[in-house]
Amino acid sequence: MNALAAIGEALVLIGTFFYLLSALGLIRMPDVYNRMQTSTKSATLGSLGVMVGVGIWALGTDFGSAAWLTKTVVIAVFLLLTNPISAHALIRAAYKSGIPLWEGSVVDKYREHLEAGEKKKAETPEASEETPEEGGEE
Amino acid sequence: MLKRALAIISLLLIGYWIAQGLAGVPFGQDRMLVAQYYLDHVKEQTGAVNAVTAIVVNYRGFDTLGEVTVLFIASTGVGALLWRRKKQRTAKTEGSIVLTTGTRLLVPFVMLFGAYIFIHGHLTPGGGFPGGATIATAFLLLYMAFVQYEIPHKAFEKVEGAVGVSYVLVGLIGLAIGGYFLYDWIWQDWGFGVDNIGRLLSGGFIPIIYTIIGLKVGTELSGIIDNMLKEEVSE
Numbered sequence: 315m316n317a318l319a320a321i322g323e324a325l326v327l328i329g330t331f332f333y334l335l336s337a338l339g340l341i342r343m344p345d346v347y348n349r350m351q352t353s354t355k356s357a358t359l360g361s362l363g364v365m366v367g368v369g370i371w372a373l374g375t376d377f378g379s380a381a382w383l384t385k386t387v388v389i390a391v392f393l394l395l396t397n398p399i400s401a402h403a404l405i406r407a408a409y410k411s412g413i414p415l416w417e418g419s420v421v422d423k424y425r426e427h428l429e430a431g432e433k434k435k436a437e438t439p440e441a442s443e444e445t446p447e448e449g450g451e452e
Numbered sequence: 453m454l455k456r457a458l459a460i461i462s463l464l465l466i467g468y469w470i471a472q473g474l475a476g477v478p479f480g481q482d483r484m485l486v487a488q489y490y491l492d493h494v495k496e497q498t499g500a501v502n503a504v505t506a507i508v509v510n511y512r513g514f515d516t517l518g519e520v521t522v523l524f525i526a527s528t529g530v531g532a533l534l535w536r537r538k539k540q541r542t543a544k545t546e547g548s549i550v551l552t553t554g555t556r557l558l559v560p561f562v563m564l565f566g567a568y569i570f571i572h573g574h575l576t577p578g579g580g581f582p583g584g585a586t587i588a589t590a591f592l593l594l595y596m597a598f599v600q601y602e603i604p605h606k607a608f609e610k611v612e613g614a615v616g617v618s619y620v621l622v623g624l625i626g627l628a629i630g631g632y633f634l635y636d637w638i639w640q641d642w643g644f645g646v647d648n649i650g651r652l653l654s655g656g657f658i659p660i661i662y663t664i665i666g667l668k669v670g671t672e673l674s675g676i677i678d679n680m681l682k683e684e685v686s687e
Contacts, residue, residue, distance in 0.1 A: 392561070399554040406548055 322371025329363025332356040345416035346408050354401035358393065365390040499639045499646070500574035500655045508579065509658045513634035516661075517619065519581075520668055524616060527672040530679050539682035547597040555597035562590040570666030574655030580662040584669025591674040595681055603674050612671040615664045622657060622664070 339352025369386035372378030415422060484491075490503055490511065500506035508516050546552065563586075569576075570583030594601045626635030638644050639656025648654050 395554070395558065399550060399558075402548065402550045 316374050319371055319374030322367045322369070322374060325363045325367025325370060327367075329360040329365075329367055332360030332363060336360060344418070346413050347405060348416060350401055350405050350408075354397060358397045361393050361397075362390050365393070495649055497639075498574075498636065498656055498658065499649055500658050501650050502574055502576065502579075504577075505573045505579045505658055505662065506655075509573075509661045510634075510636055510656065513623070513661070516665070517623070517634070520616065520619060520665060523669060523672050524612075527612075527675050530676050534679045534682070536682075536684040538685050540685045541595075541600065541602075541681060542683045544599075546599045552597045555593050559590045559593055562593065563587055566590065566666065566670065570662045571659060572652070573662035574658040575650065575652070580665025581669055583662070583666040584671075585673060587666065587670030588673030588677065591670075592677050595677055603678050605678075608671045608675060611667055612675070615668045615671075619661065619664045619668070622661060626657075 333356070336353045336356035339356065340349050343349040343352055365386040366383075369383035372382035372386075373380065409424065490507055494500060494503045494506045498506040498510045500510070547555070566583045566586030566589075568583075569578040569586060570580045573579035573583070591603055623634040626637050627633045629635060629637040629641060636656040638660070644656070645651075645654035652659075
């Protein structure tokens with residue numbers, strides 16, 4: 315066992331530990347938003363650790379090659395790009411469909427923003443309809 | 453309550469019956485008759501490293517043609533069922549800016565990966581159907597992220613028809629050259645790529661067929677998505 319394999323094993327261990335943390339967060343947290351917060355972040359980080367770790371691990375073994383590392387890095391980058399977007403879309407859909415925050419939540423700026431926007435829209439309906447903000451900020 | 457109990461009991465009985473049937477099957481033992489032949493001869497006979505795609509396209513290409521036909525009929529059926537004179541998207545809200553930007557960034561990569569899958573069907577797992585489904589996923593992403601997106605219908609329908617015809621044409625060329633439908637003339641007669649089995653330029657007509665199938669599946673699934681996401685508008 316050489317240094318590369320050892321680094322890879324350590325990375326895989328760290329990654330699986332973060333997987334465990336994300337599963338724990340899924341059970342432990344009180345509402346959807348907190349659960350998404352814990353699970354997506356640590357699951358993304360855990361996947362990155364596991365994937366890059368496997369690639370480096372393969373470099374250290376006698377049957378592995380650089381193709382492993384390339385493939386795992388490509389998958390890791392793809393996951394790094396897509397996972398936050400999917401989490402964002404899920405959270406946004408959850409909020410839009412009216413899932414309440416945890417009762418211990420203190421501040422909800424987004425609701426204030428939405429209500430301000432509705433008030434503005436009610437006052438000047440034509441102006442706001444003609445210029446729909448990009449990103450659906452309504 | 454009674455209904456549910458009866459359903460559970462009958463399902464358990466059916467499950468037990470299937471398990472009884474499966475109990476006689478010797479899993480893990482070498483009982484391969486035809487499969488052993490495939491494994492032994494797949495490289496010399498088809499030039500493909502991936503035995504599954506070799507079987508699907510080469511040994512049993514007729515089934516694949518049938519599957520493509522099924523998909524084509526499904527696409528046509530959806531189109532016929534949801535036919536309206538004037539249709540439009542019903543999406544009320546645009547996806548958030550994170551989603552649209554991410555989609556813009558990711559769609560080319562998804563399409564590239566889909567093309568990678570179906571071009572390398574004879575080397576790596578996958579083939580035309582997963583590759584085509586991946587390409588359709590890219591179009592689904594575009595549909596989901598943008599209020600007004602529409603696949604280029606003219607090009608799509610033409611590609612769909614042309615690749616379907618070219619699959620049959622490849623088979624008919626085989627019939628003309630080798631004597632039976634879907635005969636792999638590129639491999640059997642030309643011996644194209646005999647020296648580089650395991651590289652891209654090998655595998656007889658499997659890459660060609662899979663490019664055709666990938667394009668066909670991609671365009672058809674995108675067409676189904678397009679049909680299902682639209683609603684009639686009153687003029």
